[in-house]
Amino acid sequence: MSTVTTTDVDPYQPGSGTPLLQVRDLSVDFRTEDGHVCAVDQVTLAARAGELLAVVGESGCGKSVMAMALSSLLPRNATVTGSVELAGHQLVGASASDLRRVRGSRIAYIFQEPMTSLNPVFTVGRQVAEVLRVHEGMDRRQALDRAAELLDLVGIANPRERLRQYPHQLSGGLRQRVMIAMAVAGNPEVLVADEPTTALDVTVQAGILDVLRDLRDRLGAAVVLITHDLGVVADIADRVLVMYAGRVVERGDVHELFARPRHHYTMGLLGAVPTPRIDEQEERLREIPGLVPTLERPEDRCTFADRCPAADDTCRTHQPPLERAPESNHEVACWHPAGTEGKETR
Amino acid sequence: MSVTDKVSRESTTADPTGAAPPQPGRPRRRRVLHRLRRSPLAMTGLVVLCIAVLAALLAPVLAPYDPNEAHFDAVFQPPGSPGYLLGTDDLGRDILSRVLFGARASLLVGVLSTALAMVVAVPLGLIAGYFSKLDAVVSRLTDLVLAFPFLILAVGLAAIRGASLTNAALAIGIAQIPGIIRVTRSETLRLKSLDYVAAAVAEGASDLWVVGRHILPNSVSVLIVQATVAIPAAILGEAVLSFLGLGIQPPSPSLGTMLSEAQQSINRAPWTAVIPGLAIIVLTLAFNLVGDGLRDALDPRGSRR
Amino acid sequence: MTGEAATTTAVCEVVDLVKHFGPVHAVDGLSLRVDPGEVVALVGESGSGKSTVGRLIVRLLDPTAGTVSLGGIDVGTMSRRALRPHRRTVSIVFQDPASSLDPRMTVGGIVAEPLRLHGVARADRSARVREVLEQVGMRAGVAERFPHELSGGQRQRVSIARALVSEPRLLVADEPTSALDVSVQASVLNLLADLQRDLGFACLFITHDLAAVEYLADRVVVMYLGKVAEVGTREQIFEHPRHPYTQALLSAAPVPDPARQRHRTRVVLSGELPSQIDPPSGCRFHTRCPLAVERCRTEVPALREIGGGSVACHLVDDDGAGPDVRDTAEPV
Numbered sequence: 001m002s003t004v005t006t007t008d009v010d011p012y013q014p015g016s017g018t019p020l021l022q023v024r025d026l027s028v029d030f031r032t033e034d035g036h037v038c039a040v041d042q043v044t045l046a047a048r049a050g051e052l053l054a055v056v057g058e059s060g061c062g063k064s065v066m067a068m069a070l071s072s073l074l075p076r077n078a079t080v081t082g083s084v085e086l087a088g089h090q091l092v093g094a095s096a097s098d099l100r101r102v103r104g105s106r107i108a109y110i111f112q113e114p115m116t117s118l119n120p121v122f123t124v125g126r127q128v129a130e131v132l133r134v135h136e137g138m139d140r141r142q143a144l145d146r147a148a149e150l151l152d153l154v155g156i157a158n159p160r161e162r163l164r165q166y167p168h169q170l171s172g173g174l175r176q177r178v179m180i181a182m183a184v185a186g187n188p189e190v191l192v193a194d195e196p197t198t199a200l201d202v203t204v205q206a207g208i209l210d211v212l213r214d215l216r217d218r219l220g221a222a223v224v225l226i227t228h229d230l231g232v233v234a235d236i237a238d239r240v241l242v243m244y245a246g247r248v249v250e251r252g253d254v255h256e257l258f259a260r261p262r263h264h265y266t267m268g269l270l271g272a273v274p275t276p277r278i279d280e281q282e283e284r285l286r287e288i289p290g291l292v293p294t295l296e297r298p299e300d301r302c303t304f305a306d307r308c309p310a311a312d313d314t315c316r317t318h319q320p321p322l323e324r325a326p327e328s329n330h331e332v333a334c335w336h337p338a339g340t341e342g343k344e345t346r
Numbered sequence: 347m348s349v350t351d352k353v354s355r356e357s358t359t360a361d362p363t364g365a366a367p368p369q370p371g372r373p374r375r376r377r378v379l380h381r382l383r384r385s386p387l388a389m390t391g392l393v394v395l396c397i398a399v400l401a402a403l404l405a406p407v408l409a410p411y412d413p414n415e416a417h418f419d420a421v422f423q424p425p426g427s428p429g430y431l432l433g434t435d436d437l438g439r440d441i442l443s444r445v446l447f448g449a450r451a452s453l454l455v456g457v458l459s460t461a462l463a464m465v466v467a468v469p470l471g472l473i474a475g476y477f478s479k480l481d482a483v484v485s486r487l488t489d490l491v492l493a494f495p496f497l498i499l500a501v502g503l504a505a506i507r508g509a510s511l512t513n514a515a516l517a518i519g520i521a522q523i524p525g526i527i528r529v530t531r532s533e534t535l536r537l538k539s540l541d542y543v544a545a546a547v548a549e550g551a552s553d554l555w556v557v558g559r560h561i562l563p564n565s566v567s568v569l570i571v572q573a574t575v576a577i578p579a580a581i582l583g584e585a586v587l588s589f590l591g592l593g594i595q596p597p598s599p600s601l602g603t604m605l606s607e608a609q610q611s612i613n614r615a616p617w618t619a620v621i622p623g624l625a626i627i628v629l630t631l632a633f634n635l636v637g638d639g640l641r642d643a644l645d646p647r648g649s650r651r
Numbered sequence: 652m653t654g655e656a657a658t659t660t661a662v663c664e665v666v667d668l669v670k671h672f673g674p675v676h677a678v679d680g681l682s683l684r685v686d687p688g689e690v691v692a693l694v695g696e697s698g699s700g701k702s703t704v705g706r707l708i709v710r711l712l713d714p715t716a717g718t719v720s721l722g723g724i725d726v727g728t729m730s731r732r733a734l735r736p737h738r739r740t741v742s743i744v745f746q747d748p749a750s751s752l753d754p755r756m757t758v759g760g761i762v763a764e765p766l767r768l769h770g771v772a773r774a775d776r777s778a779r780v781r782e783v784l785e786q787v788g789m790r791a792g793v794a795e796r797f798p799h800e801l802s803g804g805q806r807q808r809v810s811i812a813r814a815l816v817s818e819p820r821l822l823v824a825d826e827p828t829s830a831l832d833v834s835v836q837a838s839v840l841n842l843l844a845d846l847q848r849d850l851g852f853a854c855l856f857i858t859h860d861l862a863a864v865e866y867l868a869d870r871v872v873v874m875y876l877g878k879v880a881e882v883g884t885r886e887q888i889f890e891h892p893r894h895p896y897t898q899a900l901l902s903a904a905p906v907p908d909p910a911r912q913r914h915r916t917r918v919v920l921s922g923e924l925p926s927q928i929d930p931p932s933g934c935r936f937h938t939r940c941p942l943a944v945e946r947c948r949t950e951v952p953a954l955r956e957i958g959g960g961s962v963a964c965h966l967v968d969d970d971g972a973g974p975d976v977r978d979t980a981e982p983v
Contacts, residue, residue: 033384058832171923172697201696202859206903206919228833231862231905234912254909272837273907274862276889285837285866291802541751542761545813548709549765550738552731563755 019046020189020222021070021107026082026092027298028062028069028246038295039065041246042082044322047190047222052212054225054237054254056269060292062246063226067192071103087189105135108183112195114175118167124151124178125163131185150181154211173204180211184219191215194226209236230273234258242266245293245303248322252330262325262337264308302335310336381643388639394632402450409443413599422615435604435618436611444599445625451600452629455515455593456580460573462519463526468569470523471530472557476538484527492524496583497590504592511600514593518583522576529572533565567644574637578630585626601626660723662687662821662853663708663741668717670703674928677703679877680717682954685821690847690854692868694861694900698924699874701857705825708855709743710734722820739769742814746826748806752798758784758809759794765817779816786850787812787842804835808842815846822847823855828863840866861904865889873897876925876935883960893962895940898976916977934965942966942974 028040040062047053055063069080071091084091086106091099111117119127128150129143138146144163151159154177167175176196183191193212197205213236216223227233233240233254240257242250242265250263261267271286290307300319305311314335322333382388401408410431411417417438425433425441432441474484500517507513537543538561546556581601587593588602596603601622608619661684670678678700685691695701706712708719710726719727726737742765745751752761759780766776784793787808798806807827814822824843828836844867847854856867864871864885871888873881873896881894892898902918922939925931931938937947946965954963958971967973 033381058834174923201924202861203696203899203903203920204924206905206917209905210919229905230833230907231912234907234909235905237909258907258909269833270907272834274837274840274866275907276862276865285841287838287841288834291804541745541747542753544706544711545743545745545751545810546753546764548711548738548743549817550735550768551764555768560753564753 019048020087021045021047021224022083022085023070024083024085026066026069026080026084028065028074029079029081031077031079036296038298039078039246040069041295041298043243043246043248045241045248045251047224049189049222050216050220051238052216052223052225052236053239053241054227054233055241055243056227056230056233057243058228058269058292060245060294061243063243064194066243067109067194067224067226070190070192071107071109072099073103073109104131104188105186106188107190107192108186108188110176110179110183110191110193110196112198114172114179114199115167117179118175120167122166123163124165124167124170128163128178128182128185131182135186146185147181150185151178153184154178154181155207155214156181171204172200173207176200176204176208177211180208180215184215184221187219188221190222190224192224192226195228196225197232198227198229205232212236230269242269245295246298247303248333249304250330250332251322252328256328256330260328260339262328262330262332262339263304263334264310264338265304267338268307302333310338312336378640378643382639385639385642387635388643391632391635391639394628395636398449398629398632399453401446402453405443405446405450409440409446411440411443413439413443413447414597415439422611422618424615425617425621432621433615433617435607435615441604441618441621444604445601445622448599448601448604448622449625449629451511451594451598452581452584452602452626455511455518455584456577458515459519459522459580459583460576462515463522463576464569464573466519467523467526468530468562471527472534472561472565474527475531475534476553476557476561481531485531488524488527491520496521497586500587500592509587509592509595511594511598514584514587515580517587517592518580521583522580526569526572526576529568530565533568534561537561537564567640571637571641571644574633574640578633578637581626581629581633659686661685661720662722663855664718664720664723665704665708666718666720668704668707668719669715670700670707670712671715676877676927676930678707679930681874681877681879683872683879683882685853685855687820687853688851689869690856690867692864692871693855693857693874694859694864694871695874696859696900696924698876698927700877700927701874702825704874705743705823705855705857708821708823709741710738711743739765739817740819741821741823742817742819743823743825744807744810744814744827747830748803748810749830751810752806754798756797757794758796758798758801761798761809762794762813762816765813769817780812783812783816784809786815786846802835803831804838807831807835807839811839811842811846815850815852818850819852821853821855823857825857826859827856829858829860836863843867861901873900876930877927878935879954879961879963880936881960881962881964882954887958887960893957893960893967893971893973894936894964895942895966895974895976896936902977918976934963941976 023043023045026040026043030037030039043066045053055066057063065074068074070084072080072094074080080092082092086102089102091102125144125147128147129140132138132143132146147163148159151162156162156174156177170178196212197208200208209232212223212225215221225237237254239252240254241248242263244265250257250261250266257266258270261270268286268288272288274285288307293303295303301317302311302315302320305315308315320333320335322331325332325337327339417434419438420430420434421436421438423430423434425431427433430440430442432445434440470484474481499520500514503513503517543556543560546560584593584600585602585605588600589606591606594600594603596607604622605619608622612619664684666682668678668681681704683691693701693704703712707714714727717727718725721737721740724737726734762780762783763776766779780794781791785791789805789808801809827843828839831839840863843854856864858864868885870882870884872879873888873894875896880896881888881892888897889901892901899918899920902916906912906915918941920939925935925938933949934947934952937943940947950965952963952965954961957967957969964973
């Protein structure tokens, strides 16, 4: 288990570390008053030490549900099946006490809305110290000292003063840094950040991304970053997982995915984001017709087929497996991945 | 080249922004009724309420006897006696008939007073919520009435105008006004901040238009729930007033007067108090269950989650 | 319109606009102008006051000081009644698709409301509603639907239809795509671009998303803490930004291309956004500006017209030459 120190640690090479988090065939079903919803369907992923895995998708793709499912943080009407192994321990179906031990100390979360994640009636110092006292067994003084160190680690100036302040006295960016400090306090092996910068201004976002990058390099933690912002992914991710309607549709190295996307949904997403022009050509933003489906039950077909320009009957009747695309290093779930057979989809 | 050639078309299916899956049909009504049907407590309350209201409305038809008719040969008959399903009281009057007419009077007062309160309070609440300058005035007036003890109000009215059903309804109505003003006001404040209200103002809508076409219709569900809470409170209020002699006067049957008159005979013939008491409980509970059920059904976030 | 036959009467002109909400200085002396048919982007982060400006222009808010003119006519202090006929010339689209449509009205009713308010007869209304719904790419039958039956993207289209139904000369779009998914944003942005080109209305596009600005805007106004930092054409702002804040903003916005993004220099601003209740003295940006000097702390920089745009910065000289914050940053 890595320890948090303020001296530099040799950065891990992405991909060479052992998977700290191994998820296999994770599925999540919800029973609601409107019927069944299959939110996550057989997702497999590995998060390695010192690596930042970005999980990308739009609303309804199941990425947040998947993130919460990792340490069983979902409400009672959710059924989770599959395997989530955290450094060898199985988390699906684990007992409540096992889960409590694991949460915060081995797997920690950072959420989107720092205002509602921090308790408004307690000082910042007390909240960070709480994590330390619960998981590291420190006493009050030790915990506060350590809390100051952690605030410094995440780039907060004047940490001793900040310890005494209340959440409402801090800006959004600072609060998010406090959240990160709390998450890191327990020396987790896996850090799950669910849209950590979506609610922040872009100038503040840059700072938070730097903190995450720093933590990945210095702590050697496995970071799972949930986002819909492709710019953030381009900035900070090592590997990318693209989700659509609960399934993984493409997975691989970030450079390759952006340069040579194979799945038509990924291509649609990349084409939809306005990118600063390099020359004066004006290209129309790419639209994906139709809407994201909500599935009641997993279907044996490609869920993107109805919106895909390259779909044919096979796509509508058989679910494509996630496998390595020809002439590339990443995996895609598509019967007709782009770049093969000369299929043009633009 | 027309705009429409290039613009993409969208079908109407699921919502990509992550909100709840859209429901076809009228705004929420079918969905709300469906949700209401799912709650056994609310449905029980609704059924009981329907029966009670029907029975009370049809009292003249359903009651076996005139409620004021005394049968001196059948005094203090226990329930189940031949001819007197729920027994008789100290004057031999049939309790069933009296309860039916009494419930009728209670419901009448309940509905009347609530209606009166709504007619006065809803506009005031809308004004207070929408016009911030008038808010201070209305709110202070509300506080004033709220500070006034309800019973003192009733006694005062009884002293000035004499005790009667209408005066009971008046007193209770006045007492309910502040509560309804507050609820309407807070709902108005909430709705006022929504973008569609701003859109209407930006289009040039007058205040009357905005309040009448956007705020009031969207407050209806909250007001309905408020009514289902106010009516049982009014029924209880009527019972209290009649019990104290400030409302419906004997010999007119009222659940409150029945309780009052049963005070002397409670040891000898407990049913003379228990039965009207039960009637009050049943009526009040039914309204409250329906009100709770409606409020849950109308809550856009749904019961689970 | 009673505009004089000037060379170009601006569709909308705002001069020294000020809006204080009690102690909060939301807008503190802003001037801008939108000419017929042009798309002006109003860019800023939280606390910049950009949304407030949008609301001031459509008179949802009353200015504390300064003038708001539509088509040459000062409407900033007009009574509600006098304002009514002028409201037709400008309309607004809001950010949140969930709350911008009255849930109890049909789509047809929502889109027809502006027409009703201006006394258009019923038969004419339905025809026009059908026409504008088609223009925003929605099928005919949608007029009978209710907002909760529509997706976020569809609701925004309805909002746009409602805004365009009385043929305004200026459309104020307040973060119209911020609450939508990426692929839906694309279709709404495309729609706005198409409509603007075909129908010719001017557009004030309020946003924090620089990428969308580059896609849509002709001119850009950059705001910081209630004041204008820089104004310029799209090319000027994106290729030669002069104000340090503009430069920082551009450098902070990540480019969705790892090859490019990871070789850019990135400026990370220090400090926090100052409060609007007690804005910094002198240049409001000086507390976070890596290049600030003593003068920036004491003297408010004037918005000077330089080379076709405007900049409010002491470090930019009259020829438009100035430092670039991005040169001080370290590459990633």
